[in-house]
Structure formats: C-alpha cells, structure tokens
Amino acid sequence: MSSITTREAPRGFSLQEYMTCLTGIVWREGLRFLHQRERFVSALVRPLVWLFIFAAGFRQVLGISIIPPYETYILYEVFIAPGLMAMIQLFNGMQSSLSMVYDREMGNMRTLLVSPLPRGFLLFCKLLAGTAVSLLQVYAFLIIAWFWDITPPPIGYLTVLPALILSGLMLGSLGMLISSGIKQLENFAGVMNFVIFPMFFASSALYPLWRVREGSPYLYYICQANPFTHAVELIRFALYGQINWISLAVVGACTIVFMTAAIFAYDPSRGLARRGPAGGEG
Amino acid sequence: MTSPAPVPEPRQTPRPDPAAVPALSIDGVSHAYGQRRALTDVSFNVQPASFTALLGLNGAGKSTLFSLITRLFGIQTGRIGIFGHDISKSPGEALRLLGVVFQPRTLDLDLSLTQNLLYHAALHGIIRREAAARSAELLARIGLSERAGSKVRDLSGGQMRRLEIARALLHRPRLLLLDEPTVGLDVKARADIISHVRQLVTEQGIGVLWATHLFDEIMPGDDLVVLHQGKVLAQGPMNRVVTEAGAQDVNTAFMRLTGAQVMPGGGA
Numbered sequence: 001m002s003s004i005t006t007r008e009a010p011r012g013f014s015l016q017e018y019m020t021c022l023t024g025i026v027w028r029e030g031l032r033f034l035h036q037r038e039r040f041v042s043a044l045v046r047p048l049v050w051l052f053i054f055a056a057g058f059r060q061v062l063g064i065s066i067i068p069p070y071e072t073y074i075l076y077e078v079f080i081a082p083g084l085m086a087m088i089q090l091f092n093g094m095q096s097s098l099s100m101v102y103d104r105e106m107g108n109m110r111t112l113l114v115s116p117l118p119r120g121f122l123l124f125c126k127l128l129a130g131t132a133v134s135l136l137q138v139y140a141f142l143i144i145a146w147f148w149d150i151t152p153p154p155i156g157y158l159t160v161l162p163a164l165i166l167s168g169l170m171l172g173s174l175g176m177l178i179s180s181g182i183k184q185l186e187n188f189a190g191v192m193n194f195v196i197f198p199m200f201f202a203s204s205a206l207y208p209l210w211r212v213r214e215g216s217p218y219l220y221y222i223c224q225a226n227p228f229t230h231a232v233e234l235i236r237f238a239l240y241g242q243i244n245w246i247s248l249a250v251v252g253a254c255t256i257v258f259m260t261a262a263i264f265a266y267d268p269s270r271g272l273a274r275r276g277p278a279g280g281e282g
Numbered sequence: 283m284t285s286p287a288p289v290p291e292p293r294q295t296p297r298p299d300p301a302a303v304p305a306l307s308i309d310g311v312s313h314a315y316g317q318r319r320a321l322t323d324v325s326f327n328v329q330p331a332s333f334t335a336l337l338g339l340n341g342a343g344k345s346t347l348f349s350l351i352t353r354l355f356g357i358q359t360g361r362i363g364i365f366g367h368d369i370s371k372s373p374g375e376a377l378r379l380l381g382v383v384f385q386p387r388t389l390d391l392d393l394s395l396t397q398n399l400l401y402h403a404a405l406h407g408i409i410r411r412e413a414a415a416r417s418a419e420l421l422a423r424i425g426l427s428e429r430a431g432s433k434v435r436d437l438s439g440g441q442m443r444r445l446e447i448a449r450a451l452l453h454r455p456r457l458l459l460l461d462e463p464t465v466g467l468d469v470k471a472r473a474d475i476i477s478h479v480r481q482l483v484t485e486q487g488i489g490v491l492w493a494t495h496l497f498d499e500i501m502p503g504d505d506l507v508v509l510h511q512g513k514v515l516a517q518g519p520m521n522r523v524v525t526e527a528g529a530q531d532v533n534t535a536f537m538r539l540t541g542a543q544v545m546p547g548g549g550a
Contacts, residue, residue, distance in 0.1 A: 013374065017407025024404020035392040107388035114352045115405035116377035268354045
C-alpha cells in the first residue's frame with residue numbers, strides 16, 4: 001500500500017536537462033513572438049521613424065567627421081543605425097522584463113517557476129529568450145535599413161551577433177532589476193520617462209561624444225558613464241567587424257552585475273500579492 | 283462549547299501507513315503580506331494515494347498556501363516538505379515530485395495543445411522525443427487527441443482544465459495540487475474533472491490536495507482540512523470532522539466551525 005512512499009536520494013540535474021529547458025524556453029518565446037504581430041510592428045516602426053524622419057532632418061544640421069570605426073565620411077543615417085539597433089533592444093528588454101515582474105505575464109511566470117530547475121537558471125533562460133526576440137527585431141530592422149543605404153560590410157552582419165546578444169542580456173537584466181527594485185516604475189510610461197529616454201539621449205546613439213564634449217563636458221562624462229553608450233559602441237564597432245575593447249569590458253561587467261542583482265532581487269510575490277484576496281494594499 | 287458525540291468513525295478507504303513519508307507536510311506555516319496576516323500556524327499532511335480537500339471560503343488563505351508550496355513566495359515561518367524534501371532547502375527535488383493546477387488559467391492561448399505540453403516538458407528537462415510521446419498519451423487520455431494541433435484559445439473551459447491537469451501530470455509527479463479547479467465550469471465538466479482526479483488517486487497512488495469552497499466536491503472517504511481566515515479549524519477524515527463538529531454533513535460542520543470562529547470579533 002505504501003510502497004510508493006520511499007524517499008529517493010537527490011539526483012540533481014544533468015546538462016541535458018538544462019539544455020532541454022533552455023531551448024524549450026527560447027522556443028516558446030519565439031512562438032509567442034510570431035503570434036504577436038503588433039508587438040513586432042511597433043518594435044520596428046519606432047526605429048524606422050527615427051531613421052526615415054529624424055535622421056533625414058538632421059542630416060544637414062550635424063556633420064560627422066571621420067571617427068572609428070568609419071573609414072570615410074558617412075551619412076547621419078549610417079551613424080545612428082547602431083544606436084537605433086540598441087534602442088530596439090532597450091525597449092524590448094524593458095518591456096519583457098516588466099512583464100516578468102508584474103502580473104501581465106504572471107500565469108506564465110507561475111508555470112515557469114514551478115519548474116524544478118534552479119530559479120536563477122530559469123530567469124537567465126528567460127532573459128536569453130527575450131534577447132533572442134530582440135535579435136529578430138534588430139535583423140528585420142537591418143534588412144529594411146539596407147534599402148536605405150545603410151550597408152555595413154557583409155561580415156558585419158555576423159560579427160554584430162555576439163555584440164547584440166551581450167547588449168540584449170545587459171539591457172534585459174537591467175530592466176528586470178529596475179522593475180524588481182523600483183516600485184514606482186511599475187508601468188511602462190514611468191520606465192519610458194525615467195529610464196529609456198535618459199539612457200537613450202545621454203548616450204552616443206544620436207551624436208558622437210566628441211560633439212557632446214564641445215557642448216557640455218559634464219554631459220560628456222554622464223554619457224561616458226552610461227552603460228547604454230557602451231552597448232551602442234560595442235554594436236557600432238562589431239557591425240564593422242571590429243571590437244571596441246573598453247565597451248566590451250563595460251558591457252560584459254554590467255551584464256554580470258545587473259543579472260546577478262536582478263536574479264537575487266526577483267520576487268514573484270510582488271506581482272502576485274497585489275492581486276491577492278481581500279484587496280490588500282501593497 | 284460544542285458537544286461532540288463519540289461516534290465510531292467509518293472508514294471507506296484504507297489509510298496509508300502512518301509511518302510513511304507524507305506526500306506533503308505543512309508544518310507551522312505562517313505568512314503575512316505586510317501587516318495583514320494571511321496564514322497563521324498552518325499544519326497538516328497529505329498522504330500518498332489520498333484525496334485531501336482543503337476547504338475554505340475565498341480569502342481563507344488557500345491561494346497563499348499554494349503559492350508557498352510551489353515556491354512562488356518565500357516561506358516566512360514554518361516548513362513545507364514534499365515526500366520529505368524540504369521545499370526551501372532542496373526545491374529541485376521537491377518540485378520534481380509536484381504537479382500543480384493553478385486557479386487562474388496558465389496556458390498559452392495562442393499556442394497549440396501539444397506546444398503547451400512540450401513547453402512544460404522542456405521546463406522539466408524532458409527530452410523532445412519522450413515529451414512528444416507522453417503528450418500524445420495524455421491527450422488521448424483526456425480525449426483531446428484530435429485537437430492536438432489547434433490553439434488552446436479554441437477550447438472550452440472544461441477542456442482547458444483537463445489540459446492543465448494533463449500538463450501537470452506530464453513529468454509524472456506523485457503529489458498533485460489543484461486550486462479550485464472546477465470554478466466556472468458546468469456540471470458535466472466538473473464531474474469529469476473530479477472523477478478523473480479521483481481515478482489518479484486510486485489507480486496511480488498520487489496524493490492530491492484539492493482546494494475548494496464547494497462542499498459537494500468532498501466525499502466521505504476524503505481527508506478534510508478546514509481553513510478559515512488563515513487558520514486550520516479542523517482536519518482529519520471527513521466523517522470525523524463532521525461528527526466532531528456535531529453536524530450531519532460537511533456544509534453544517536463548516537458553518538458551525540467557522541461561525542464559532544467569526545463571533546468573538548477576530549483578534550490580530
């Protein structure tokens with residue numbers, strides 16, 4: 001009768017189990033992404049508006065001198081393309097992380113978190129899956145941009161991939177950390193105003209930093225300290241088959257710090273408690 | 283206050299060996315959301331191959347308890363074990379043996395039935411081929427084989443619940459938690475699900491914890507835990523709980539137990 005009750009010794013998890021779990025999570029995120037066309041379209045429209053309208057208008061105002069990694073004079077559109085790629089990842093990272101913490105995706109997080117694999121690993125998989133989605137968006141953007149005369153060397157499309165994975169992980173982790181840590185930023189408007197816009201504008205996405213320095217040395221230092229600047233530069237150099245070592249070091253270190261802190265700070269009860277019984281005040 | 287008549291309790295089902303490791307053991311668990319206490323010193327066990335009904339009104343703390351057992355919330359006080367594995371100390375081993383059906387729907391509506399099952403299997407590290415075989419087998423058992431490729435969105439409420447139960451069984455757990463799984467279902471769908479789960483208990487020896495506020499889902503042979511305002515008011519075989527409350531049925535017993543509790547104008 002009670003033959004089923006013997007307690008078995010802990011057996012841990014094999015590498016294969018980890019890999020199955022990882023591919024499963026990325027696979028599902030990809031499937032879901034294919035079903036959310038609006039999300040895809042809006043993720044593309046945003047940078048394209050910048051590219052088609054903003055850049056066209058600013059082309060005459062801003063002259064770009066020859067700075068690495070560029071070897072000739074370039075159009076303004078070409079200059080801001082890496083910044084816009086990073087912007088796609090910034091939005092995607094913030095959006096998907098926010099939904100991980102607050103209740104929109106809570107049902108899915110419940111399913112995810114009852115997996116027996118270590119929670120840190122599950123969250124890492126989730127961040128990686130979010131990054132994979134951002135890669136699809138970025139490459140779609142690059143295809144359209146190609147018709148707009150943004151034509152990096154063919155090898156650049158390949159060499160930019162690791163840079164995008166790293167920057168995607170960094171921005172996703174940052175988003176997760178922010179949404180876990182700062183209660184006031186639980187809606188996207190708050191994140192836009194206090195995170196996305198400042199990070200985007202105080203960076204090298206729209207203007208080269210030597211120009212910023214001419215205008216305001218203080219802003220220049222802020223831009224230098226902004227991890228987003230380094231994500232942009234990492235992508236910019238990688239798109240031309242080069243490595244910006246400083247940016248790589250900064251983005252790598254920030255990824256490790258943000259991700260560790262985000263996994264440590266993640267608390268699903270934050271999203272659930274407010275929906276708990278008897279209208280408890282959070 | 284009440285006058286329990288010493289009536290010998292009838293035993294419908296054989297009880298498991300008490301020395302055996304319980305499928306689920308809740309030991310002195312308390313939980314608070316800020317100032318508000320949701321659970322106070324809750325303790326009870328679920329035996330393997332038994333059906334334990336967790337009976338309580340909305341807001342009694344059932345969902346909080348489920349969130350604690352599934353490790354969604356950190357345990358503040360007390361201890362929870364699944365087949366002897368402490369959920370805080372070795373969550374991996376504990377969760378491996380646990381299947382859950384949450385009260386809110388947690389399926390991906392835009393994915394197909396099979397895709398939902400495969401995703402869940404992946405989360406448990408079950409390789410694709412094995413996962414596909416088990417999914418097909420479970421879909422056949424719940425009578426949804428021919429719907430395998432359609433979107434979950436197109437299923438009825440009862441079918442979704444059956445799919446969620448199938449999903450919870452995919453990694454062959456030995457303890458199954460269900461949080462008010464029949465809410466919002468019609469009579470037929472309810473009956474199907476209840477009989478399916480009871481079958482799992484008798485045929486596969488799975489320990490079941492079934493949270494509900496519906497008295498008619500509880501049968502005489504079940505174990506019963508009455509949870510009210512975060513406290514366990516009574517527990518034991520259903521017949522004994524009913525008799526000790528001096529009542530004829532679960533309904534009256536519940537009203538007596540909780541009514542007596544509400545009167546003094548709750549402390550804390």
